[in-house]
């Protein structure tokens with residue numbers, strides 16, 4: 001299996017979040033905003049970008 005599309009990590013549990021978990025993405029003045037679903041937390045989080 002390939003895990004090349006890692007987006008970042010969950011701010012709550014540290015799990016790696018892949019691009020496939022992204023629910024919403026938008027542009028902000030100082031960067032991108034992203035919401036992704038964490039399977040471990042069963043919640044929507046803002047990934048900590050690597």
Ligand SMILES: [Zn+2]
Nearest residue numbers: 010013038041
């Ligand atoms: Zn989590």
